[in-house]
Amino acid sequence: MRVLVYGGRGALGGSIVDHFKAKNATVVNVDLHANEKADENIALDLSQDWTAQEAAVLAKLDGHFDGVFCVAGGWAGGNAAADDMVKNADLMWKQSVWSSAIAARIAAKHLKEGGLLQLTGAAPALGGTPGMMGYGMAKAAVQQLTKSLAEDGSGLPKGASVVALLPVTLDTPMNRKWMPKADFGTWTPLAWIAEHLEKWTTDAASRPANGALLKIVTEGGKTTTTEH
Amino acid sequence: MRVLVYGGRGALGGSIVDHFKAKNATVVNVDLHANEKADENIALDLSQDWTAQEAAVLAKLDGHFDGVFCVAGGWAGGNAAADDMVKNADLMWKQSVWSSAIAARIAAKHLKEGGLLQLTGAAPALGGTPGMMGYGMAKAAVQQLTKSLAEDGSGLPKGASVVALLPVTLDTPMNRKWMPKADFGTWTPLAWIAEHLEKWTTDAASRPANGALLKIVTEGGKTTTTEH
Numbered sequence: 001m002r003v004l005v006y007g008g009r010g011a012l013g014g015s016i017v018d019h020f021k022a023k024n025a026t027v028v029n030v031d032l033h034a035n036e037k038a039d040e041n042i043a044l045d046l047s048q049d050w051t052a053q054e055a056a057v058l059a060k061l062d063g064h065f066d067g068v069f070c071v072a073g074g075w076a077g078g079n080a081a082a083d084d085m086v087k088n089a090d091l092m093w094k095q096s097v098w099s100s101a102i103a104a105r106i107a108a109k110h111l112k113e114g115g116l117l118q119l120t121g122a123a124p125a126l127g128g129t130p131g132m133m134g135y136g137m138a139k140a141a142v143q144q145l146t147k148s149l150a151e152d153g154s155g156l157p158k159g160a161s162v163v164a165l166l167p168v169t170l171d172t173p174m175n176r177k178w179m180p181k182a183d184f185g186t187w188t189p190l191a192w193i194a195e196h197l198e199k200w201t202t203d204a205a206s207r208p209a210n211g212a213l214l215k216i217v218t219e220g221g222k223t224t225t226t227e228h
Numbered sequence: 229m230r231v232l233v234y235g236g237r238g239a240l241g242g243s244i245v246d247h248f249k250a251k252n253a254t255v256v257n258v259d260l261h262a263n264e265k266a267d268e269n270i271a272l273d274l275s276q277d278w279t280a281q282e283a284a285v286l287a288k289l290d291g292h293f294d295g296v297f298c299v300a301g302g303w304a305g306g307n308a309a310a311d312d313m314v315k316n317a318d319l320m321w322k323q324s325v326w327s328s329a330i331a332a333r334i335a336a337k338h339l340k341e342g343g344l345l346q347l348t349g350a351a352p353a354l355g356g357t358p359g360m361m362g363y364g365m366a367k368a369a370v371q372q373l374t375k376s377l378a379e380d381g382s383g384l385p386k387g388a389s390v391v392a393l394l395p396v397t398l399d400t401p402m403n404r405k406w407m408p409k410a411d412f413g414t415w416t417p418l419a420w421i422a423e424h425l426e427k428w429t430t431d432a433a434s435r436p437a438n439g440a441l442l443k444i445v446t447e448g449g450k451t452t453t454t455e456h
Contacts (some may be wrong), residue, residue, distance in 0.1 A: 054314045079376075080336035081383025086282045086329055093321065097365065101314055104361070108308035128375030128439065130382040133332070137325065140372030141365035147356030148307075148365075154358040155309025211356065 001025040003201065004065050004110070006103045007072030009035045011172035012190050016069055019194035028065075030057055031072070050094075054102045061106065067116045067201040070103035071193075072096070077132040089134025096120070096138040097145075104149055107156055114159035116201050119146055121164040123215045126228060143213050150211025163200070163208045165193065166215045166228070188218040229253040231429065232293050232338070234331045235300030237263045239400035240418050244297055247422035256293075258285055259300070278322075282330045289334065295344045295429040298331035299421075300324070305360040317362025324348070324366040325373075332377060335384055342387035344429050347374055349392040351443045354456060371441050378439025391428070391436045393421065394443045394456070416446040 003020050007013040008029030017037050020027050029038035032046065042060045044053060074095040076088035100119045107117040122139040129136030146164040149156055156162065169175060171187035193216075200207040208214050213228040231248050235241040236257030245265050248255050257266035260274065270288045272281060302323040304316035328347045335345040350367040357364030374392040377384055384390065397403060399415035421444075428435040436442050441456040 050318050051315050079381060079383035080332040085333060085383075087279050089325075089329055090278050093325075097317075097321075101317055101361075101365075104308040105313060125372060128372070128377075128379040128382075130376045130379040133329075133373060133376050133382075136372050136376050137329075137369035141369045144353060144356070144364050144368030145361060148358045148361050149356075151356040151358040153307060154356075154361075155307035155313075 001066050001201070002028075002063065003067040003069065004028045004030065004061075004106060005035075005038070006030045006068070006070040006099050006106075008038055009033045010071065011174060012071045012170060012193060013069075015190035016071065016194045016197060019191070019198060023198060025066075028061075050098050050101075053098065054105055057102055058105065058109065061110055064110050064112045065106075065115060066112055067118070067197065068103055068107045068111055069118045069197055070100050071118075071120050072099035073120055075132070075135055077135070079130050079133060085133055089137060092134040092138040093141075097141050100142045100145060104145065104156075107149075107160065107162075111157050111160050113157045114204060115157065115161075116197075116204075116207065117149065117156065117160060117162040118197060118200075119162065119164045121146070121166040121213055123166040123168050123217075126166070126213070126215070146213060147211050159204075161200075161204070161207050161210045163211075164213045166213055167193075168215075168217060185221045186218055188216050188223055192216075192218075192223050229294050229429070230256075230291065231295040231297065232256045232258065232289075232334060233263075233266070234258045234296070234298040234327050234334075236266055237261045238299065239402060240299045240398060240421060241297075243418035244299065244422045244425060247419070247426060251426060253294075256289075278326050278329075281326065282333055285330055286333065286337065289338055292338055292340045293334075293343060294340055295346070295425065296331055296335045296339055297346045297425055298328050299346075299348050300327035301348055303360070303363055305363070307358050307361060313361055317365060320362040320366040321369075325369050328370045328373060332373065332384075335377075335388065335390075339385050339388050341385045342432060343385065343389075344425075344432075344435065345377065345384065345388060345390040346425060346428075347390065347392045349374070349394040349441055351394040351396050351445075354394070354441070354443070374441060375439050387432075389428075389432065389435050389438045391439075392441045394441055395421075396443075396445060413449045414446055416444050416451055420444075420446075420451050 125139035353367035
């Protein structure tokens, strides 16, 4: 098994790298910084624009993957009256949409037939997000890209599936640091994501529907999903 | 009556400028080039990035508007297997999302209470658009922004409304040039858009629901709408 993790140095990405390494997979990490547990690291250069980043990543890749997982992203707020709304929208676009579109290009070129492409949306972006307009726009774009990738003529390999994960809040060290009084039982464990990505990669019959926006809700420590 | 047209030098924008001038409105055009029929022109500088364009436009504006209409945009195709997919997605983002977000910022600062903000989506982006992935992402972002702007806490003035127009094909000279054998009776006349923008601006009760994605369909020369 060989997989690529886009954002494999972050909290969620690192958890996915760990999980697949424990299953003896070969793991390629694409991120600003290396993850020493990965078998191969491709470093992104923030000074490059979208097409230059795409070209740099594609130039370093060969072979094929069973799964391509894009968990890069970030968060910033701002409504239309906020002076930093556009600045933050620009950052959100780069963090979520640049990465997702490049992951789609990687999948078109390097995913095996019947492989799995996973992108990352956000549950709130299924509706309006007045207090975080740039974040909502970027995630809505990723979610619409997921629908496009699932249709005939998308350019993905034959039999490939795409799914967008729409968590509410992930149980990361950073979230515990900034929201120490929250109910952690409502946060989705990173291991839940990693385990399901492995299951869906190895057992195509267990996958959500092709093109699903999978809303992931955790309550009382129990995680359930709904497809949108 | 005072209105701002973002993209007032294009085919649709020019039609809107003409219509509002015929109704004795004061019209401000924001575009790459001046529209001599407008009362005031604010020139965009394509060499500037998103935040610099925003700052340059906001620095040149004062007073308030009854309506802010954003009809800037463009079209480019490409699925995930297309070498120009990312390049085109970048262009679509700049043409549709930069303009829409700056229009939202203009509205937050310069729309009158109870005024109308109009953005431009695209009917196909309500679903997947595998052959035009960048276009679909950009329009999906504009459509989600419309939902955000309609909710409490969006930063728009009290009583303001926002609507996104989702045409299928507009009856423009360029479309007639490139699709000379199409059935023009299925294309929406530019005058339909201009007349309805004026009606909605002057008669708030006639407006679509706040936050509506208004799909505009023309058949046999007759234009109808559905709200999404």
